[in-house]
Amino acid sequence: MREQDIELFHRVQNKDEVALELLYDRYEKLLFSFSFRMTNNKFLAEEAVQDVFTKLWSKSLPYSEEKGKFSSWLLTITRNTCLDLLRKKKSNDYELKERDALQEDNDPSPEETAEWKEQHEEIQHAIKELKTEQQEIINLFYFRGFTQSQIAKKCNLPLGTVKGRVRLSLQHLNKILTKKKERGIRE
Known part of the structure; x- marks a missing residue:
């Protein structure tokens, strides 16, 4: 049986490297796809994912089961990390242009590009299944x-x-993605 996210999170808080690896394997692709959608930059998206897992490992983060699902909380941390990186980029744009130029030699493989595109499309299709006002809230808040x-x-x-709609939108989005994953549906 697959170990629950909250159990893994508590193990990570106690410096269990195996639990961190399991959470990383479970969420890295989703967080990268989400980060790439927000930043439109492969380097920043990778940095955001790395920062999120570094925070999970090195900080005592205040997750509470009563406030929502672990995955929603993790996406919120990712969103905030992306916003911080984008602010840093605006204030330090020249340095990032140099980094991006260096990254050109490390373009993703065709397989990686196809996988990222597929995940991005899955999220976009799931968002389209939300009510119009929920789609608008997700777009404004996250993207x-x-x-x-x-x-x-x-x-x-x-x-x-607004707070209620953000919470409900994320809950509905999570249900849609979970159902599609369980059924193995790829649109």
Whole structure:
């Protein structure tokens, strides 16, 4: 039986390297695909994934089962990490252009590119199955980097409504992706 995410997380907090590897194997592709969608930059996406797993290992992070699924919490950490990296990029753009130039020699293999594209498409198809207002919330919050307060102003909604929609949208998205994975459906 597959070990639950929360059990692995607690083991990682106790410096269990095997648990970290299991979580990495389970979430690396999803987090990379998500990060690449946010940053549109392979280097930054890889850096974001590395930063997330480094944080899991080196910091005492405040995950609570009552506040939602582990995967949603992990995506939130990834989102925040991507936003931090994008802010750093804006303030240090010249240095990143040099790094990107160096990365050209390390382009992903055709297999890796196909796999990333497939994962990206799976997430996009799953998002399309959400209600229109949930799609908008996910787009604004995760892919455009709006804060919940900014979304409330833009959509003329109370902040509590925005928070609830973000949470529900993530729950629905997770259910859709889980069902597709269980059935082995690839659209």
